[in-house]
Amino acid sequence: MSEIKKNTVREPLFHLAKRSSIHPAAAWGIRLAAVVIGFILCGAAAFAMIEKLQQNPGKIVDFYESFIKGINTSNKSFLENRKLWAFFKETAILLCISLAVTPAFKMRFWNTGAEGQTLMGVLGAIGVAFYLKDSVPGWALLLLMLVGALVCGAVWAVIPALFKAKWNTNETLFTLMMNYVATFLVSYFLVIWVPSGSSSLGKLDIQKLPVIPVSKTSSINDSFLITLIVLILTGLLFVYLKYSKQGYEISVVGESVRTAQYSGINVKKVIIRTMLVSGLLCGVAGYLIGAGLDQSVTTESVGGQGFTAIMVSWLAKFNPLVMILTSALITVLGAGAEQITKTFNVRGALPDVFVGIILFCIIGSEFFINYQIIFRKKAVDGEKEAVK
Amino acid sequence: MNIWLNFLIDSLAFGVTFMYGSTGEIITEKAGHLNLGIPGIMCMGGAGGCLVLNMIGASGLPGFLIVILGILGAVLMAMLCGAIYTFMTVTLRANQNVTGLALTTFGVGLMKVIMSKLDYAVYLVGPKALYRWPFAGQTNALQYLGILFFLGIAIAIVASIVLFRTKKGLHLRAVGENPGTADAAGVNVTQYKYAATIIGSGIAGLGGFYYIIDYMASQEAYLSLEAFGWLSIALVIFALWRPHMTILGSLVFGFLFSCSSFIANIEGINVTMAAKPLMKMLPYAVTILVLIISSVRNKRENQPPMSLGLPYFREER
Numbered sequence: 001m002s003e004i005k006k007n008t009v010r011e012p013l014f015h016l017a018k019r020s021s022i023h024p025a026a027a028w029g030i031r032l033a034a035v036v037i038g039f040i041l042c043g044a045a046a047f048a049m050i051e052k053l054q055q056n057p058g059k060i061v062d063f064y065e066s067f068i069k070g071i072n073t074s075n076k077s078f079l080e081n082r083k084l085w086a087f088f089k090e091t092a093i094l095l096c097i098s099l100a101v102t103p104a105f106k107m108r109f110w111n112t113g114a115e116g117q118t119l120m121g122v123l124g125a126i127g128v129a130f131y132l133k134d135s136v137p138g139w140a141l142l143l144l145m146l147v148g149a150l151v152c153g154a155v156w157a158v159i160p161a162l163f164k165a166k167w168n169t170n171e172t173l174f175t176l177m178m179n180y181v182a183t184f185l186v187s188y189f190l191v192i193w194v195p196s197g198s199s200s201l202g203k204l205d206i207q208k209l210p211v212i213p214v215s216k217t218s219s220i221n222d223s224f225l226i227t228l229i230v231l232i233l234t235g236l237l238f239v240y241l242k243y244s245k246q247g248y249e250i251s252v253v254g255e256s257v258r259t260a261q262y263s264g265i266n267v268k269k270v271i272i273r274t275m276l277v278s279g280l281l282c283g284v285a286g287y288l289i290g291a292g293l294d295q296s297v298t299t300e301s302v303g304g305q306g307f308t309a310i311m312v313s314w315l316a317k318f319n320p321l322v323m324i325l326t327s328a329l330i331t332v333l334g335a336g337a338e339q340i341t342k343t344f345n346v347r348g349a350l351p352d353v354f355v356g357i358i359l360f361c362i363i364g365s366e367f368f369i370n371y372q373i374i375f376r377k378k379a380v381d382g383e384k385e386a387v388k
Numbered sequence: 389m390n391i392w393l394n395f396l397i398d399s400l401a402f403g404v405t406f407m408y409g410s411t412g413e414i415i416t417e418k419a420g421h422l423n424l425g426i427p428g429i430m431c432m433g434g435a436g437g438c439l440v441l442n443m444i445g446a447s448g449l450p451g452f453l454i455v456i457l458g459i460l461g462a463v464l465m466a467m468l469c470g471a472i473y474t475f476m477t478v479t480l481r482a483n484q485n486v487t488g489l490a491l492t493t494f495g496v497g498l499m500k501v502i503m504s505k506l507d508y509a510v511y512l513v514g515p516k517a518l519y520r521w522p523f524a525g526q527t528n529a530l531q532y533l534g535i536l537f538f539l540g541i542a543i544a545i546v547a548s549i550v551l552f553r554t555k556k557g558l559h560l561r562a563v564g565e566n567p568g569t570a571d572a573a574g575v576n577v578t579q580y581k582y583a584a585t586i587i588g589s590g591i592a593g594l595g596g597f598y599y600i601i602d603y604m605a606s607q608e609a610y611l612s613l614e615a616f617g618w619l620s621i622a623l624v625i626f627a628l629w630r631p632h633m634t635i636l637g638s639l640v641f642g643f644l645f646s647c648s649s650f651i652a653n654i655e656g657i658n659v660t661m662a663a664k665p666l667m668k669m670l671p672y673a674v675t676i677l678v679l680i681i682s683s684v685r686n687k688r689e690n691q692p693p694m695s696l697g698l699p700y701f702r703e704e705r
Contacts, residue, residue: 018703049501110485110697112424112485163680163683167680167683167684167686168683169679169680169683170679170683170692170696172422172485172697173621173622173625173679173692174676174679174680176424176618176621176622177622177625177672177673177675177676177679178676180618180622180669180672181669181672181673181676184665184666184668184669184672185665185669187665187668188662188665188666188669191661191662191664191665192662307489307492307493308489308493310485310486310489311486311489311490314483314485314486315486347504349496349497349498349500349501350497350501351497352493352494352496352497352498352500353494353497353498353501355493355494355497356490356491356493356494356495356497356498357494359486359490359493359494360472360476360487360490360494363476363480363482363483363486363487363490364476364480364482366480366482367480367481367482370481371481
């Protein structure tokens with residue numbers, strides 16, 4: 001803080017002050033501006049990396065159009081639009097994992113293990129299906145798979161919570177390591193289940209989730225169900241966090257552990273219970289992936305969404321309803337960048353670069369929401385007034 | 389050479405990748421910053437070094453100059469990424485976990501884009517032998533014991549000396565334990581946080597460079613790099629936040645990680661296919677054990693830095 005030292009010599013060009021409050025509209029304006037700046041920077045990055053764009057700068061229109069094309073098949077009605085529904089489905093899965101990490105985050109329990117917890121959910125569901133698929137009827141199997149997913153997800157989340165509650169073991173590092181234990185556990189079971197050595201399980205021949213027939217296309221029906229389930233969960237979690245006593249306890253523990261202790265909240269119990277909720281929600285996400293979409297499990301079943309979910313949840317300030325927006329934004333970016341690789345015929349991991357750039361912009365924008373920059377001129381005015 | 393000795397050297401050489409990564413991460417964590425961007429930073433370090441080598445690899449410059457410029461490229465690129473992270477978390481006061489994860493997403497992606505554009509014949513085939521001096525051309529594991537190998541061990545030892553035996557190191561540790569107290573004692577917290585995180589990132593970046601150019605020395609090496617970034621973060625815990633311990637730790641991790649494929653090749657020992665993933669799980673499982681044991685024993689010198697992951701704003705004391 002060299003600015004303060006200089007203060008004795010001369011007024012600094014600007015200084016920072018924490019805002020006491022900001023109008024919600026202004027906050028959202030700043031965030032929107034950050035996203036716009038992010039998209040402009042993405043364009044610049046694309047210009048540096050895609051040769052086709054350098055040769056023909058006019059194609060930049062195609063570039064930005066890709067973000068819409070990525071989630072929308074043109075000339076299709078709402079219920080026939082496959083890309084749109086695929087987008088809803090992807091958003092729903094990401095949203096579900098984001099919901100899962102949220103209660104723990106509100107408690108300032110930095111659960112970086114959603115990836116592993118969700119993967120264990122997938123493994124639990126598919127494990128049950130693998131062993132029982134010939135001995136129980138289809139509908140019972142689906143229920144048992146849900147139980148398997150919930151149990152596995154919950155166990156994976158509660159283990160670090162127990163150690164945190166009892167010995168204050170660092171939860172960020174513990175949950176992070178549990179991800180990799182889960183990954184190798186999946187490859188262990190794949191070796192056992194697939195004797196040929198290819199380690200690829202393939203789609204199991206099991207009954208799919210019951211669908212609500214809203215469209216002629218079966219993939220849209222699948223997406224509809226998953227989207228609906230996750231939207232209901234979003235509402236439930238919002239109510240749980242905002243209006244229930246348990247949700248209130250989570251907030252108190254998050255704000256100050258000592259305050260919680262003095263007011264008679266059993267902090268250990270809250271930690272374990274909240275991580276149980278997190279783990280169960282991860283289990284649901286795992287079930288939706290395993291039983292609802294893939295009917296199979298690989299080490300890449302969750303594909304890093306457990307980590308993306310952490311960012312989605314944080315960007316939404318841990319508000320489940322806002323998470324619908326933030327998870328949609330991340331999914332749009334991914335789908336758009338995917339489309340760009342097709343339009344411009346480029347290899348590599350461009351989507352990640354774009355997601356990274358936009359995230360940086362939004363993360364940076366939070367600073368301007370929480371703090372205000374006061375320039376020298378204003379401060380001088382203030383002094384003059386004081387002199388008068 | 390004895391097959392076991394060969395394997396031991398190979399394990400240590402493999403471990404140097406995450407020795408760099410965890411030494412860098414330890415320095416960062418000692419300043420109170422849990423940098424989850426390390427995988428991305430290591431990737432970008434590798435990409436930066438290869439980018440420079442791609443420009444000068446075929447230029448006919450003297451060998452030592454190529455070696456130094458490559459290392460500089462890796463360090464500078466990694467430092468640049470570290471500077472982004474530090475600016476966001478220290479100056480803009482953003483959440484460390486979220487910023488780190490975003491940096492990893494960004495860094496790994498950008499590295500893949502850059503590496504796919506480089507010419508393997510230029511950046512790797514020629515310079516490889518230069519970096520493997522003095523054991524270039526050997527057919528056993530000795531070939532990996534090149535310049536970057538010894539540099540890694542030297543950096544780990546020097547980092548330990550600086551952290552635990554100098555005044556600057558003491559100040560840095562104070563910043564990580566309790567920045568408020570350090571600030572009151574006249575330590576420039578912001579400066580220390582910036583310096584530690586950026587230097588730490590530079591060191592970690594060399595790990596990625598070493599992995600691509602020396603240990604793997606293949607065109608596809610960069611695709612498997614990210615996983616070892618995460619392993620580096622595990623190694624920090626295993627080494628109990630002591631850089632010199634990462635030398636031992638990386639030997640153990642390298643051993644555990646590659647023994648599944650090694651043991652299968654020894655006659656007389658039968659390993660089922662199913663055992664392989666379980667053996668690869670061991671480094672992480674052992675790390676969890678270390679984390680648990682150190683928290684149960686609760687000895688103060690074996691704990692993570694007290695303010696690890698917590699933001700520090702002077703005005704909010």
